[in-house]
Amino acid sequence: MTPQSEDFSAWYNELVFKAELVDRGPVRGTMVIRPYGYRIWELLQAGIDRRIKETGHVNAYFPLLIPESYLRREAEHVEGFAPELAVVTHAGGKELEEPLIVRPTSETVIGEMMAKWISSHRDLPMLLNQWANVVRWEMRPRMFLRTTEFLWQEGHTAHVDEDDAIRETLLALDLYASVAREIAAMPVVAGEKTAGERFPGARRTFTVEGMMRDGRALQSGTSHYMGTNFAKAFNIQYTAESGELEYAHTTSWGMTTRMLGGVIMTHGDDKGLVLPPVLAPYQVVIVPIGRGDQAGQVLPPAQELAGRLQRKGIRAHVDTRTHLSPGFKFNDWELRGVPVRLELGPRDLAGGTTLMSLRLGQGKTPVSLDSAPARLEAELGAFQDMLLRRATDFRDEHTNTVGSWGEFAEAVKTGWALAPHCGQPSCEDDIKAETSATPRCIPLDGPPAEGRCIRCELPSAYGKRLVFGRAY
Amino acid sequence: MTPQSEDFSAWYNELVFKAELVDRGPVRGTMVIRPYGYRIWELLQAGIDRRIKETGHVNAYFPLLIPESYLRREAEHVEGFAPELAVVTHAGGKELEEPLIVRPTSETVIGEMMAKWISSHRDLPMLLNQWANVVRWEMRPRMFLRTTEFLWQEGHTAHVDEDDAIRETLLALDLYASVAREIAAMPVVAGEKTAGERFPGARRTFTVEGMMRDGRALQSGTSHYMGTNFAKAFNIQYTAESGELEYAHTTSWGMTTRMLGGVIMTHGDDKGLVLPPVLAPYQVVIVPIGRGDQAGQVLPPAQELAGRLQRKGIRAHVDTRTHLSPGFKFNDWELRGVPVRLELGPRDLAGGTTLMSLRLGQGKTPVSLDSAPARLEAELGAFQDMLLRRATDFRDEHTNTVGSWGEFAEAVKTGWALAPHCGQPSCEDDIKAETSATPRCIPLDGPPAEGRCIRCELPSAYGKRLVFGRAY
Numbered sequence: 001m002t003p004q005s006e007d008f009s010a011w012y013n014e015l016v017f018k019a020e021l022v023d024r025g026p027v028r029g030t031m032v033i034r035p036y037g038y039r040i041w042e043l044l045q046a047g048i049d050r051r052i053k054e055t056g057h058v059n060a061y062f063p064l065l066i067p068e069s070y071l072r073r074e075a076e077h078v079e080g081f082a083p084e085l086a087v088v089t090h091a092g093g094k095e096l097e098e099p100l101i102v103r104p105t106s107e108t109v110i111g112e113m114m115a116k117w118i119s120s121h122r123d124l125p126m127l128l129n130q131w132a133n134v135v136r137w138e139m140r141p142r143m144f145l146r147t148t149e150f151l152w153q154e155g156h157t158a159h160v161d162e163d164d165a166i167r168e169t170l171l172a173l174d175l176y177a178s179v180a181r182e183i184a185a186m187p188v189v190a191g192e193k194t195a196g197e198r199f200p201g202a203r204r205t206f207t208v209e210g211m212m213r214d215g216r217a218l219q220s221g222t223s224h225y226m227g228t229n230f231a232k233a234f235n236i237q238y239t240a241e242s243g244e245l246e247y248a249h250t251t252s253w254g255m256t257t258r259m260l261g262g263v264i265m266t267h268g269d270d271k272g273l274v275l276p277p278v279l280a281p282y283q284v285v286i287v288p289i290g291r292g293d294q295a296g297q298v299l300p301p302a303q304e305l306a307g308r309l310q311r312k313g314i315r316a317h318v319d320t321r322t323h324l325s326p327g328f329k330f331n332d333w334e335l336r337g338v339p340v341r342l343e344l345g346p347r348d349l350a351g352g353t354t355l356m357s358l359r360l361g362q363g364k365t366p367v368s369l370d371s372a373p374a375r376l377e378a379e380l381g382a383f384q385d386m387l388l389r390r391a392t393d394f395r396d397e398h399t400n401t402v403g404s405w406g407e408f409a410e411a412v413k414t415g416w417a418l419a420p421h422c423g424q425p426s427c428e429d430d431i432k433a434e435t436s437a438t439p440r441c442i443p444l445d446g447p448p449a450e451g452r453c454i455r456c457e458l459p460s461a462y463g464k465r466l467v468f469g470r471a472y
Numbered sequence: 473m474t475p476q477s478e479d480f481s482a483w484y485n486e487l488v489f490k491a492e493l494v495d496r497g498p499v500r501g502t503m504v505i506r507p508y509g510y511r512i513w514e515l516l517q518a519g520i521d522r523r524i525k526e527t528g529h530v531n532a533y534f535p536l537l538i539p540e541s542y543l544r545r546e547a548e549h550v551e552g553f554a555p556e557l558a559v560v561t562h563a564g565g566k567e568l569e570e571p572l573i574v575r576p577t578s579e580t581v582i583g584e585m586m587a588k589w590i591s592s593h594r595d596l597p598m599l600l601n602q603w604a605n606v607v608r609w610e611m612r613p614r615m616f617l618r619t620t621e622f623l624w625q626e627g628h629t630a631h632v633d634e635d636d637a638i639r640e641t642l643l644a645l646d647l648y649a650s651v652a653r654e655i656a657a658m659p660v661v662a663g664e665k666t667a668g669e670r671f672p673g674a675r676r677t678f679t680v681e682g683m684m685r686d687g688r689a690l691q692s693g694t695s696h697y698m699g700t701n702f703a704k705a706f707n708i709q710y711t712a713e714s715g716e717l718e719y720a721h722t723t724s725w726g727m728t729t730r731m732l733g734g735v736i737m738t739h740g741d742d743k744g745l746v747l748p749p750v751l752a753p754y755q756v757v758i759v760p761i762g763r764g765d766q767a768g769q770v771l772p773p774a775q776e777l778a779g780r781l782q783r784k785g786i787r788a789h790v791d792t793r794t795h796l797s798p799g800f801k802f803n804d805w806e807l808r809g810v811p812v813r814l815e816l817g818p819r820d821l822a823g824g825t826t827l828m829s830l831r832l833g834q835g836k837t838p839v840s841l842d843s844a845p846a847r848l849e850a851e852l853g854a855f856q857d858m859l860l861r862r863a864t865d866f867r868d869e870h871t872n873t874v875g876s877w878g879e880f881a882e883a884v885k886t887g888w889a890l891a892p893h894c895g896q897p898s899c900e901d902d903i904k905a906e907t908s909a910t911p912r913c914i915p916l917d918g919p920p921a922e923g924r925c926i927r928c929e930l931p932s933a934y935g936k937r938l939v940f941g942r943a944y
């Protein structure tokens with residue numbers, strides 16, 4: 001495999017196939033998510049879904065096909081999505097009277113339904129979420145990061161006023177930050193997008209941005225305050241306590257299969273994937289050592305050990321492939337990012353131990369079979385924490401508070417620059433043309449800082465420094 | 473609401489909307505699954521998914537859009553699906569070179585991938601499953617039962633030979649029977665379809681059939697043995713231990729959101745839904761009794777009781793809506809099929825009890841607050857068992873072993889007929905034209921029985937009686 005340091009992009013493109021996470025779909029830009037990749041997605045989903053429900057949201061399902069006219073009702077929305085749409089023109093053997101859009105996102109159809117379901121202030125807030133596939137035609141597809149079809153959840157909520165809607169927008173953002181940190185071990189920065197990077201139809205867009213090991217930023221989840229734009233386009237109105245008819249304020253927010261790309265590029269190395277234990281399909285793989293008769297002797301105790309680990313809630317797996325050598329298996333499980341490998345041979349067994357190797361560790365440590373479940377539970381917790389710490393250190397080492405344009409241009413070659421900006425779209429364009437860097441966000445927890453734009457020297461528009469970086 | 477006995481179909485069509493299970497989508501034949509309906513689906517999914525994983529299958533995800541040419545590779549398959557396809561002709565602002573089909577099922581794209589992934593007998597069996605949406609254009613749509621888009625799981629497996637593939641086909645069928653019985657309390661009959669009712673491209677099709685309260689049959693899950701039809705169309709070959717190149721034998725099997733229609737029509741009554749506890753979003757609803765100050769006093773103990781039930785694993789909910797009367801709430805939760813309702817007023821509280829009503833019971837029973845969690849756990853288990861028993865009795869009372877064509881014609885007006893058949897498609901057509909009844913299945917556990925066709929008096933072709941009935 002191409003080493004990360006030599007060509008990060010080639011490393012990524014080779015790894016996603018070699019680790020059997022994905023395959024190419026028959027249509028350009030589409031992705032087959034193979035069982036190993038899909039299991040990671042399921043584990044991520046479970047963590048997101050639990051948090052979504054705990055915060056009072058309910059799941060629902062809305063149709064895939066949306067009448068073309070719906071998208072036109074919100075002018076910015078249709079303008080933003082028009083180039084990416086897939087259109088059904090024929091169905092049931094006939095040409096349709098009105099073409100149907102394969103949903104690129106569901107604001108419009110959910111807006112139409114909210115208008116039907118909401119009549120009183122008692123119906124608010126309405127807190128919906130959907131797990132679904134969406135289609136956005138991609139000119140430069142890349143597995144997980146930009147695919148013509150992807151999987152996601154999309155939250156859609158309606159509120160009595162701006163205050164409540166903004167509270168929700170930030171709650172979703174916070175949920176994404178905690179998912180990224182606690183599940184994916186990605187130390188994301190949460191902040192607001194500048195006007196040029198807003199979602200089509202949104203009044204405010206917030207984002208969590210992760211730093212990949214090549215120093216680039218990955219937008220990992222976004223949360224939007226729509227104001228009354230969609231409420232007006234779809235007539236989502238309610239009778240207030242005062243008796244007045246008012247427009248609802250809506251939000252939407254989404255996290256996608258793109259997160260798997262984030263996990264790969266935040267933690268992976270030249271040997272392959274490095275999976276946070278919370279997301280690892282197999283947290284511990286046991287490799288029986290020995291050939292022929294020996295292998296037969298070692299297998300039952302290996303299965304027994306796996307059973308004891310499983311009863312502790314650990315996803316343990318015994319590699320029973322008899323036609324492969326232990327060395328091949330070691331490399332294979334390293335490639336697939338398994339956090340802990342255990343070797344169990346006749347001599348280990350005689351001594352009542354197993355040899356433990358950590359995916360990012362050096363050498364092998366004997367662990368007593370009796371204490372293995374407790375020991376491995378602790379090791380997995382420590383491994384998860386270590387990954388977050390390591391990624392945080394990496395991010396901090398590659399983030400520079402810059403004082404000049406020269407420093408800025410240098411910093412964004414290998415990481416992020418914290419810099420004041422004038423807020424002019426033309427100046428953002430200019431920075432992008434010169435350095436490929438864009439404003440990733442106005443960080444929510446950035447300290448107040450006055451100053452002049454790093455590029456054009458007009459006064460800073462945001463009262464704090466922005467995060468700039470090259471992005472995926 | 474229209475009573476069941478007066479017009480079953482009108483009852484169903486009103487109930488699905490009144491109970492807020494669904495709404496109409498903007499495109500004809502599409503369905504919005506509202507939160508209350510979607511939660512039932514999630515609970516059903518969890519039960520299916522657990523059984524799928526326990527039997528060694530792994531989930532994956534394949535693209536929504538399939539090149540039109542793929543469908544043409546298996547002649548029966550394309551012929552069967554052609555009238556129901558939705559076709560994407562434009563995407564990314566351009567007309568596509570080859571039209572894309574929105575998947576009606578994924579045999580073709582999964583066949584293409586299996587051909588890539590399978591090379592040796594060691595790769596078999598390959599046991600895949602996918603949770604997905606599919607689109608089949610419907611001329612006579614009906615909520616849950618026939619919608620233009622529906623949600624399902626589709627299992628797709630590949631095997632070394634016919635024996636192993638048939639074993640899998642029957643394993644999936646058995647899985648569906650246990651899901652129907654244990655989760656949905658539907659006493660389905662498992663059997664094989666006659667040739668005329670096979671899946672397009674299958675060599676053998678098996679089904680589980682439930683009886684609805686109007687005596688009609690609902691096909692509730694199907695499992696297909698494809699022989700080598702798809703393996704030959706997509707070139708799914710493996711090297712056998714002998715070194716020979718062989719075609720794999722494949723299967724596919726699916727269960728869908730249609731099951732929710734089955735639950736409604738198996739258990740519901742004139743008051744509304746009756747939900748099996750395993751599928752009930754709320755298993756127990758607590759209605760605080762009293763207005764004004766009293767309501768305020770009762771609410772904290774109601775919440776405390778709900779908390780104790782939840783810690784026991786019971787999905788308990790407190791109805792906190794202060795603007796609605798208790799009587800309105802009682803009707804509302806009956807309509808929504810909640811198995812157990814608890815009333816809690818100041819007098820109950822003073823006596824340390826709560827008043828319990830079962831969804832199909834008579835009157836109210838006082839239950840001590842202290843013992844409520846254990847008591848309700850037992851009541852819910854008993855309610856689940858009772859529903860299955862009740863539905864089994866209903867099915868048996870409405871199933872007749874018939875000895876003449878007159879008895880047959882009479883039996884299928886209100887239920888099922890068990891009858892010998894000649895196996896001629898033209899005779900099946902004739903029976904359907906006369907009575908609207910079709911052969912639902914050749915029951916796996918039907919006792920051997922010779923005899924002459926109930927319609928045309930040619931010798932029986934199956935060695936046992938078939939289940940005939942009118943179907944959804």
